[in-house]
Amino acid sequence: MSAGTTDLGWRGVGDDSEEVTRAAGLRLARSARLLVADLLRPRRGAVALALLILVVENAVMLTGPLLVALAVDTGVPAALDGRPAPLAWAVAGYAACGLASAGLRAAFLLLSGRLGQDVLLELRRRVFRHAQRLALEWHESYTSGRLISRLTSDLESIDDLLQQGLDGLLGALLSLAGITVLLLLIDPVLAGVVLAGFVPLALLTRWFQRRSRASYRLTRTWVARVIVQFVESMNGIRAVQAYRREARNESIMEQLNDRYRDANADALLTLSWFVACVRAVGNLTLALVLLLGALRVTSGALELGALTAFLLYLRRFYDPLDQLAQFMNAYQSAAAALEKLASVLETPIGVPEPAHPRALPASVRGELTFDRVTFAYPRAPERLVLPEFSLTVPAGQTIALVGETGAGKTTLAKLAARFHDPATGSVLLDGVDLRELADADLRRALVMVTQEPFLFSGSLADNVAMGRPGASPAEIAAAVDAVGADFVHALPEGLDTDVRKRGGRLSAGQRQLVSLARVVLADPEVVLLDEATSSLDIPSERAVQAALETVLADRTALIIAHRLSTVAIADRVLVMGGGRIVQDGTPAELLASGGDFADLHAAWQDSLR
CATH class of the missing domain: 1.20.1560.10 (ABC transporter type 1, transmembrane domain)
Known part of the structure; x- marks a missing residue:
């Protein structure tokens, strides 16, 4: 619903409906x-x-x-x-x-x-x-x-x-x-x-x-x-x-x-x-x-x-x-x-933590596996976004996911981050089903960077430290420098500058660099990037692209990209359609072979003219 467009005919979900049946009323009263x-x-x-x-x-x-x-x-x-x-x-x-x-x-x-x-x-x-x-x-x-x-x-x-x-x-x-x-x-x-x-x-x-x-x-x-x-x-x-x-x-x-x-x-x-x-x-x-x-x-x-x-x-x-x-x-x-x-x-928790979690191996490699995964969103259970999807991302490999809107790219990232659990099949990290991992272990090993990073009111240092609470000022500064966030030095109070509500004091590109500094500080084995540069102008995109090379080095990565400039840093490109992989190869191989990726790349090139 758009801002300020509340419809007076709207019926709330569950507890805010205007009309409550007698049975529902009795159940709610008993719950109270x-x-x-x-x-x-x-x-x-x-x-x-x-x-x-x-x-x-x-x-x-x-x-x-x-x-x-x-x-x-x-x-x-x-x-x-x-x-x-x-x-x-x-x-x-x-x-x-x-x-x-x-x-x-x-x-x-x-x-x-x-x-x-x-x-x-x-x-x-x-x-x-x-x-x-x-x-x-x-x-x-x-x-x-x-x-x-x-x-x-x-x-x-x-x-x-x-x-x-x-x-x-x-x-x-x-x-x-x-x-x-x-x-x-x-x-x-x-x-x-x-x-x-x-x-x-x-x-x-x-x-x-x-x-x-x-x-x-x-x-x-x-x-x-x-x-x-x-x-x-x-x-x-x-x-x-x-x-x-x-x-x-x-x-x-x-x-x-x-x-x-x-x-x-x-x-x-x-x-x-x-x-x-x-x-x-x-x-x-x-x-x-x-x-x-x-x-x-x-x-x-x-x-x-x-x-x-x-x-x-x-x-x-x-x-x-x-x-x-x-x-x-x-x-x-x-x-x-x-x-x-x-x-x-x-209301039941969407992804409950296991009663008896399994531990990750002592040395996490970062191999990510989708094993015969099917998934449909609760709001439309009849529509399978992923009919039956299988994929293995070797440890340390960077894979770019491209395709039309609705192809299932973001859904894969949400399943990997365990914002949802698959209907059937499983998502595994180093051979361990994500449903068997403690939340704290999963969040240490895997981090997701969204298209619009959220910054909280408070200092820039506090926002970077979300990647690893308790980090020292020197470690926070090193993470900021690693992603090339030179704008910090021009701020009135440097890392202590209040970024204000939702990071309103910073530009979109600067907010994205802060989110990448969080990743560097967290030092996870797996990084998920969901349209990380799609809302940026060209100079900001180049700054973020340079930072990504540092962030993704020696890490497993899934990059969801509409701007195909991001694909250049990928080891492998998967073109998705209808919840399935329709093309798989290096960027150069897919450009040379023609097909969907070549068409997407040509359309992207035309949009830059």
């Missing part, structure tokens, strides 16, 4: 619950301690109205009779409960806050670690904006839940349970009136759960699309400005923002109806209890202090219901976010 359980399992001790503090705090808090009843029914009459001690003890007890409740509240908030942040940290680590291991096709279909949404807005929703999770849910449930027991002990008749109100409350809660879950799934979907549109527009800002795309992008963003606003409005409307109905039930119940309680006091069936305590408890009874409503609102939003995150974490 399992994820939470897995995150909390190592922190069982902290959770148990937080629960203990919460239970004690609720017990202390529930003692307060009983002390009020004691003061009204016993302390005040005793004080009127000249015995102030009972009233004094009741007042002192109430004050002690208040202080203890405040201390326990502070301890609980500190512990639960730390626990929540630990869970968020672990979740963020897992998503980032897992996303880096997923297949390239997943990243190509699952846009960076959606992944950013997972790690920002979705985690913020979970953070909101964790901040009130134990308190909002467990604290409210403990309060409800404790108050219910006390109401039954004080006066079963009035307690029965209160419990009768649970029938409409249960129906309201069930409705709220269903409606809000659907609403918050939509909010997570639309905020992801807003972020996708923003990220694509900013990443493609050159194309946006060059083609005067601003107005169209603003129109698309406006529509996405409207959808996101509407989804949030629907979620808030659902919450407001739920809270309003809960409070209406609570207020009606309180009025009825006040009427019946007054009648029971006048008839002598209930003490005034007991009614006072009952009403105080009843007032506190509906406060937890408000907390539950707020918790459920945060929970539905976080549950939808957890479903999105769980779907990412459940």
Whole structure:
């Protein structure tokens, strides 16, 4: 998808589709619950301690109205009779409960806050670690904006839940349970009136759960699309400005923002109806209890202090219901976010590392073998890119792969780099199947240089050192000099110069020389070059060509080339078509024999005139 061209009719892959079937929704919900359980399992001790503090705090808090009843029914009459001690003890007890409740509240908030942040940290680590291991096709279909949404807005929703999770849910449930027991002990008749109100409350809660879950799934979907549109527009800002795309992008963003606003409005409307109905039930119940309680006091069936305590408890009874409503609102939003995150974490790694890896021979030679390999991309499994391909590249030999677009050249390089595994057959390095090698061993022995090398923000030295983290400044400088990157000496701070985002401070040719310096520093046995000079001007191409002679010396190399000037340094040329080798020989032999390579070479020569 081009920058800034999001289609409002687009359906995301898997977890971002607007419509979720009931079966898929249940599966995602179960995955989310399992994820939470897995995150909390190592922190069982902290959770148990937080629960203990919460239970004690609720017990202390529930003692307060009983002390009020004691003061009204016993302390005040005793004080009127000249015995102030009972009233004094009741007042002192109430004050002690208040202080203890405040201390326990502070301890609980500190512990639960730390626990929540630990869970968020672990979740963020897992998503980032897992996303880096997923297949390239997943990243190509699952846009960076959606992944950013997972790690920002979705985690913020979970953070909101964790901040009130134990308190909002467990604290409210403990309060409800404790108050219910006390109401039954004080006066079963009035307690029965209160419990009768649970029938409409249960129906309201069930409705709220269903409606809000659907609403918050939509909010997570639309905020992801807003972020996708923003990220694509900013990443493609050159194309946006060059083609005067601003107005169209603003129109698309406006529509996405409207959808996101509407989804949030629907979620808030659902919450407001739920809270309003809960409070209406609570207020009606309180009025009825006040009427019946007054009648029971006048008839002598209930003490005034007991009614006072009952009403105080009843007032506190509906406060937890408000907390539950707020918790459920945060929970539905976080549950939808957890479903999105769980779907990412459940995505299988494209090329899993072997459980019991084999070691490469002590001295790696660099022989690369494709043994009856077949391959089709997951997005089009019916179309075999490589029907059945076999090739051996002897150690130290440089082979150039040429052919029309779609012939299978880049696919071979991706299989050799183990970005994918073949459907059948195997790719071997010195006789060892790549699927049996540890990733670290493979990356030390084989390096791929792409058409557009990626440089990270930071110093040029740091970018070169990606080839071998921990290399000394002298080794980094030697690698830069080996590829003839003389431009480094003209930079303001030399190797310490910040290359800026994506290496924007450097030209395309300079970025490619940096990527070749990485190869020299890494010193692999096998080098894969995918169109390494296709986007360069003639002077830059010549500089890179000169560097390639140094980089490829005494190494096994596969060069994918459209510009046939690169082919001149190859020992052998393979012309590919339809996933098969149609010509094989030295550059001179193929030019002399005619055929596809001679035609490609003639077309290339004509393009230079």
